[in-house]
């Protein structure tokens with residue numbers, strides 16, 4: 001068993017952050033920008049807020065490269081244009097929902113994610129941050145949703161030698177994840193399980209994070225309802241036996257694996 005915050009294989013430093021673009025508007029209006037892959041209104045499909053109508057802001061760019069990434073347009077092949085915090089705040093108001101989900105890519109990579117979440121919370125919106133937990137950003141939110149990436153998420157060494165090494169080095173900084181949890185009003189830890197071989201690492205990580213079982217959500221890896229249903233047959237039973245919470249990826253059942261959902 002791994003002692004909380006002690007096992008050196010998890011203790012990697014955070015990568016250097018990337019910045020948004022402060023454009024210095026002389027009128028005094030904030031024109032700080034973040035690169036955004038997409039924004040949309042949908043229902044939250046995962047975790048404790050499943051079914052909640054939410055405005056999603058997906059930042060573009062990620063410091064990891066999971067082989068199964070379902071948003072390659074925000075990681076492997078990042079897309080999107082800079083958008084100002086003011087325009088994102090206005091879009092969130094126009095969405096007429098009470099919840100905002102800041103997701104990615106890796107939304108904690110831009111320094112300006114702190115300013116954006118402050119702006120959203122200042123107008124009374126509930127802010128969830130969906131992160132892999134690898135960037136030690138001092139950011140406030142209502143729900144920090146951390147999804148640690150198992151070693152099985154690492155891309156192929158032969159096809160992607162540089163990303164294979166970087167991904168392995170960055171993916172599991174337990175001390176950084178713990179600080180993100182400690183700064184948050186509330187949190188959940190979500191694991192995407194690809195195969196039974198991930199389960200031992202899941203137990204190691206939850207022990208190292210020292211989080212109670214009711215904060216741990218276990219999800220199957222899959223991008224079709226058929227794949228999710230097949231995995232749930234063995235994974236939900238194991239999850240129940242451990243006292244964790246099982247969580248399907250409902251947006252795939254509702255909408256399929258497509259952008260804007």
Ligand code: SF4
Nearest residue numbers: 062065066069075105
């Ligand atoms: S951390 Fe998320 S966005 Fe980044 S590569 Fe992995 S699945 Fe994709």
